Amino acid sequence: MSKRPIDILFLYALGYLAFIYLPVLLMPIFSVNDSIYVAFPLKDFTWKWYERMFADAGLKSALYNTLKVAAIVSAVSTVFGLLAAKALTRYRLPGKGPVTGLIMLPLVVPGIVLGIALLVIARKVLDLELSLYTIAAGHVLLCVPLSMLVLMSRLEGFDKSLEEASLDLGENGWQTFWRVTFPLAVPGIVASLLLSFTTSFDEFILAFFLAGNETTLPIYIFSSLRFPNRLPNTLALGSLILIASFILVSLGEWLRRRGSGGATESGV
Amino acid sequence: MTTASNILGVGGAARPGFGTKVRRAFLRSEGLRGYALLSPTLLVMFAMMVAPLAALVALGFWTQVYFDIDRTFTLANYWAIIQPADDPPSVFDDVYGFLENPIYVKLLVKSLGMSLAATLASVLLAYPMAYFLAFRVKRHKLIWLTLITVPFWTSYLLRVFAWKIILGYNGVINSGLIGLGLIDQPLEFLLYNPTAVTITLAHAFAAYSILPIYVSLEKIDRSLLEAATDLGDSPARRFWRVTLPLSMPGTIAAILLVFIPTVGDYVTPSLVGGTSGIMIGNVIQSLFGKANNAPLGAAVSLVMMLVITVLVCLFVWLVGYRRMRKREV
Missing domain, CATH: 1.10.3720.10 (MetI-like)
Structure with a gap:
């Protein structure tokens, strides 16, 4: 292998990383900048935006709401995803293609269409009061296909004969599920919980249409982007989210590698 | 399932009752068991995906009258999107000029x-x-x-x-x-x-x-x-x-x-x-x-x-x- 092409590609890779990181890294920089305006040149270093952020009641309640919604959504969509994944990987189903297609549909329907469609049915047909529950319902719709995909790849990854052996040895379906399928699926379940949690945590457009009086964090951030005086607090929060998600992603990867015996480093 | 087969199967010990038959057919048919497992997810997705989209389609055929919705069927909304202009300017002046609401x-x-x-x-x-x-x-x-x-x-x-x-x-x-x-x-x-x-x-x-x-x-x-x-x-x-x-x-x-x-x-x-x-x-x-x-x-x-x-x-x-x-x- 010649030396030159490696260098060009490597340089490109570094450039690409700069392209995806530059905008994101501006957040922590401006979160410690002593100016209300998010613009250059930089002023002095300060922690005051972090202090204000922790004192900001609106932000705190938005964060709390978001965590609550994300927790419910990740649990509910993982249960539905697991049921569907088990059915689709373990049984020969007539009409499997269309059924899978139907469940995947939310991933290909534009978010804004999904948002207004749910708004129409909630307000004009069912006459529901918009609340955190309507947001959670919208997010479940979005997260079930994701959970199902993650869990299907996990369930396809281990030997079906393990379950058959358990059934042959006299366990019933329920026992087999808890003693064989579930333990083997745990890494997939963790991945599904994480993926649904982060998806719900960051989802804006459905929440934007389905929110009542209580807002979630993305809605709060969106409104604060229009009020410059609230912006530095939001950037401080964004930086914290960046750090937290870095820890969460690393943790998830570590769990996944431990779950798969650490042998498959290249498997994605 | 079990209760149904008990009730129905009381009469004949030799001849399996209707419920037992259904139960056996259910256990034997892979497709049925699969769909039973799939049904909660499918129901939820259907109710939350297909129903809202259907409502959206229906809404597209209605009209807004101030703060109320007039529910008589009409294609007016779709017509508004593609309605040709009465007096269209030349295509070279305005590419979308041929439409009333471009x-x-x-x-x-x-x-x-x-x-x-x-x-x-x-x-x-x-x-x-x-x-x-x-x-x-x-x-x-x-x-x-x-x-x-x-x-x-x-x-x-x-x-x-x-x-x-x-x-x-x-x-x-x-x-x-x-x-x-x-x-x-x-x-x-x-x-x-x-x-x-x-x-x-x-x-x-x-x-x-x-x-x-x-x-x-x-x-x-x-x-x-x-x-x-x-x-x-x-x-x-x-x-x-x-x-x-x-x-x-x-x-x-x-x-x-x-x-x-x-x-x-x-x-x-x-x-x-x-x-x-x-x-x-x-x-x-x-x-x-x-x-x-x-x-x-x-x-x-x-x-x-x-x-x-x-x-x-x-x-x-x-x-x-x-x-x-x-x-x-």
Whole structure:
């Protein structure tokens, strides 16, 4: 292998990383900048935006709401995803293609269409009061296909004969599920919980249409982007989210590698 | 199930009752058991996906009368989108002049164009990076992959907003250029236009393009590449004849993953688009909000979805994506 092409590609890779990181890294920089305006040149270093952020009641309640919604959504969509994944990987189903297609549909329907469609049915047909529950319902719709995909790849990854052996040895379906399928699926379940949690945590457009009086964090951030005086607090929060998600992603990867015996480093 | 079979099976110990038969048929039929397991998910998805879309379709055939909805069937909303103008100006003066309300068609075409540009930029930029990951990185692949995905775990809104800081009046580019002495006044054409929206979308969806392409490249059997080299292909020819065709499924998946959600994007145009960079999503939102014409909004959003679907199907058919997938397996 010649030396030159490696260098060009490597340089490109570094450039690409700069392209995806530059905008994101501006957040922590401006979160410690002593100016209300998010613009250059930089002023002095300060922690005051972090202090204000922790004192900001609106932000705190938005964060709390978001965590609550994300927790419910990740649990509910993982249960539905697991049921569907088990059915689709373990049984020969007539009409499997269309059924899978139907469940995947939310991933290909534009978010804004999904948002207004749910708004129409909630307000004009069912006459529901918009609340955190309507947001959670919208997010479940979005997260079930994701959970199902993650869990299907996990369930396809281990030997079906393990379950058959358990059934042959006299366990019933329920026992087999808890003693064989579930333990083997745990890494997939963790991945599904994480993926649904982060998806719900960051989802804006459905929440934007389905929110009542209580807002979630993305809605709060969106409104604060229009009020410059609230912006530095939001950037401080964004930086914290960046750090937290870095820890969460690393943790998830570590769990996944431990779950798969650490042998498959290249498997994605 | 059990109670039913008990009640029905009381009469004949020799002859199994109806309930027992049903139970046995159920246990024997794999399809039925599978669907029983699938039914909760399917029901929820059906109720929350198909019913709202059906309601949206119905709404598109109704009309808004001040604060009420008139539920008589009408095609007026769809007609409003494509209604020809009474006195159309020359096509050369105004391309959309033949329409009475050109805004919807105009914005739809513009959104499709911007989304297509963002898709191409995103996929073209991602391909060499995915290639690097798949073929050059031998160790610590996971670290590289994590490094690439982490920026996309931060808030989408803040990522979009970051481009405002980069392209803005006192932004990174302007400050940098002034600092270098290349310009005296900040450039104003960087932000609040379709190009800013396209760049931001290309960045925001980078992860969606890089991962499928990477997976596709990673799957390529390395011995095929060796065979090509042994048979005398130069690296460029080998890439053109082996690597690129074999990575097409992932590349096409990447194109679809970026194109489909970006057409109707609302956040990016409203933050960095300004008035000249608005897209069809902004109009849909305003029809449901300030403009207070939900039925027309429903019609516009359904037309948008239909156009996207038709374009995607056409594209998938043209490139023979299904054949490709079959060959892959």
